Amino acid sequence: MSENSNNHxxxxxxxxxxxMIALGGSIGTGLFVASGSVISQAGPGGALVAYLLMGLMVYFLMTSLGEMATNTPISGSFAAYAGKYVDPALGFAMGWNYWFxxxxxVAVDISTAALVMKFWLPHMPGWIFSAITLALILCVNALxxxxFGETEFWMSLIKVVTIFIFLAVGVLTIFGIMGGHYIGLSNFTYKQAPFVGGLPMILAVFxxxxxxxxxxxxVGITAGESDNPREAVPxxxxxxxxxxxLFYILAxxxxxxxxxxxxxxLLGSSATDxxxxxxxxxxxxxxxxxxxxVMNAVILTSVISSANSGxxxxxxxxxxxxxxxxxxxxxxxxxxxxIPIAALAVTTVIALLTFITSIEGPQIYLWLVAASGLTGFIAWVGIALSHYRFRRAFIKQGHSLDELKYHATWFPVGPIITLILCILVIxxxxxxxxxxLDWEQIGITYISVPLVLILYIGYKIKHKTHLIPLDKVDVSPSDLRDEEK
Structure with missing residues (x-):
């Protein structure tokens, strides 16, 4: 394929x-299936508190990202912000961490798609469904x-409509209009409910x-290819x-x-059953x-949507x-x-090789999956740090908040709460x-933390980078999408 001379x-x-992409990206098997195990551990009240607190934290996180993304929209935003507002070494570590x-x-999702398809076709080899899923998302992303936006919009819409139907059916069932008998709120006071295990269990399911x-x-990634990020992101x-x-709490x-x-x-809830x-x-x-x-079809849609977004x-x-x-x-x-076709090809190859290890070397596959387990939370830490530094530098350099197109909520409380809660979760x-002292389990669970530290320290030593002084941080509003050449 011939290349665009501007390379952007x-x-x-x-x-x-x-x-819809931002909404659909956070609604998947975590809600449709795994939410049951949270209720079984902490009770309905404990589950509600855990999801409410996490939802508020994510809101602070998104407003932090939104303030930076509307000021400087760029594809692959928060790794760029970490390098621009904190330290280039942090941007390097955050970027490779998130890509990995x-x-x-993607490999995990195409494997899961095969497991979900076995509900209808139990005797078909799973790798066939995985290959079809990978080919499908590759075509969508290459076009x-x-x-990509249209595909994600409609797949996300399926999930949203399912939740609306579920809530309507659920309310009718609670009042006995469907299902034959009135339930009310009796299960909220059943045995140890609503709070099972108290605060320790709420923290556990958090x-x-x-x-x-x-x-x-x-939403920060999509800002770089949005027609109008200063309208779309807020x-x-x-x-x-x-x-x-509303969806999580009501569901x-x-x-x-x-x-x-x-x-x-509920005790047996898993992402594939x-x-x-x-x-x-x-x-x-x-x-x-x-x-x-019906739910199997919705869950399959969620898995494909997740792979497509990934x-x-x-x-x-x-x-x-x-x-x-x-x-x-x-x-x-x-x-x-x-389309960054070379980046798409490399990502596809890595996803394919990871999938092959699930067949040829299950132990290697488990370690790869474990290594990516905490990277999402590590990315959130990077976003909170970047925004804290951005706003401090913005004020220190004499700028007025009126210059910003979008204001994050409750600064500096928002990013500080995000930092604390993310570190607690990690x-x-x-x-x-x-x-x-189970060192194997410690390694499997926390391997992503030393990997990020190695990336950060290695880049820092090689390039002799330092924390950027606040008065030197470039906070001027710009559209880096026009500078990517």
């Missing part, structure tokens, strides 16, 4: 695309950014809740916050009201016989790093349609492994 990505994402996370996640919100930062942040809070409320936390179905998805159980109790097939995010991050000098220059070249991933 093309804008093509509409405001509706950005809003999504490249591995144009508009094709970690699980965090994974459910992974993907909301995609609107997406506003819409996504309220929708996520968990309905599940907690209809299914007692002691139900063995649609038969015991709390959504499926609620639909069945309402008398909907086709619930399992391919886009990792490709754009690699492209952005090439323009910052953090990756080979060839990764920053685009074709006539503005440290609290597997506390019992430290108590038992």
């Amino acid at each position: 990505v093309k804008r093509g994402l509409k405001t509706r695309h950005v809003s 996370n999504w490249a591995i996640t 144009s950014v508009k094709s 970690v699980v809740a965090g994974f459910s919100f992974q993907g909301t930062e995609l 609107r997406a942040i506003k819409d996504v916050f309220w929708r996520i809070i 968990i409320f309905v599940i907690g009201a209809i299914i007692p936390y002691t139900s063995p179905d 649609v038969a015991i998805s709390p959504f499926t159980i609620v639909f069945k109790r309402a008398g909907l016989a086709a619930a399992a097939s 391919m886009y995010a990792s490709t754009r991050m690699l492209y952005s790093m090439a323009h910052q000098g953090f990756a080979p220059k060839s990764m920053g070249k685009t074709n006539r349609r503005g 440290c609290g991933q597997n506390i019992t492994s430290f108590a038992n």
Whole structure:
């Protein structure tokens, strides 16, 4: 393919695309399936508190990202911000950390798609479904950014519509209009409910809740290819916050009201067993016989959507790093349609090789998946740090907040709360492994932390970088999309 002489990505994402991509990125199997295990551990009240606190933290995070993205929109945003506002070494570490996370996640998602398809075709080899899924998302991402935006818009819309239907059916079931008998709020006071295990258990499931919100930062990635980021990003942040809070909180409320936390179905919740998805159980109790097939189709859509978003995010991050000098220059070249085709090809190869290891070397695959486990939270730490430094530098250099197109909420409280909670979540991933001195489990759980430190320290030593003084930080508003050449 011939290359575009400007070597920059093309804008093509509409405001509706950005809003729905950010929303769809945070609604997946974490809500549709794994939410059941959270309720079984902490009770309906504990689950609500955990998701509410995590939702508020994510809102602070998104407003921080929004303030920077509207001031300086760029594809692969937050790695660029870390290098621009904190230290180039941090930008280098954040960029490769995030690229690695999504490249591995694509492999995980195409493996999961095969497991979900076995619900209908149990005797077909799983690798066939994985190959079809990978080919599908590769084609979508290779066509144009508009094709990606449209695909994500409609797949996200399927998830949103499903939640609306679920909430309507759930409320009717609670009041006995569907399902045959009145339930009310009896399960909220059943045995130890609503708060099972008290504060320690709420903190324990807080970690699980965090994974459910992974993907909301995609709004920062899409800013670089939005037609009007200064309109699209603030609107997406506003819409996504309220929708996520309402969807998650109301959905968990309905599940907690209809299914007692002691139900063995909730205890067995896993991301690939649609038969015991709390959504499926609620639909069945309402008398909907086709619930399992419908929810399996929705979960398959969620998995493909996640893989599609992962391919886009990792490709754009690699492209952005090439323009910052953090990756080979060839990764920053685009074709006539503005697609960074070399970055897309490399990401696809890594995802494919990771998938092959799941067949040929399961232990290697498990370590690769583990290595990407905390990278989302590490990226959130980078966003909070970058925004804290950006705003301090902005004020120190004599600028007025009126100059900013969008203001983050509750600065500096927002980024500080985000930093503290993210660090708590990272440290609290597997506390019992430290108590038992289980070094293998410690390694599997926390391997991404030393990997990021190695990237950061290695770049810092090689290039002798330093923390950028606040009066030297470049906070001038600019559209770096026009400077990527």
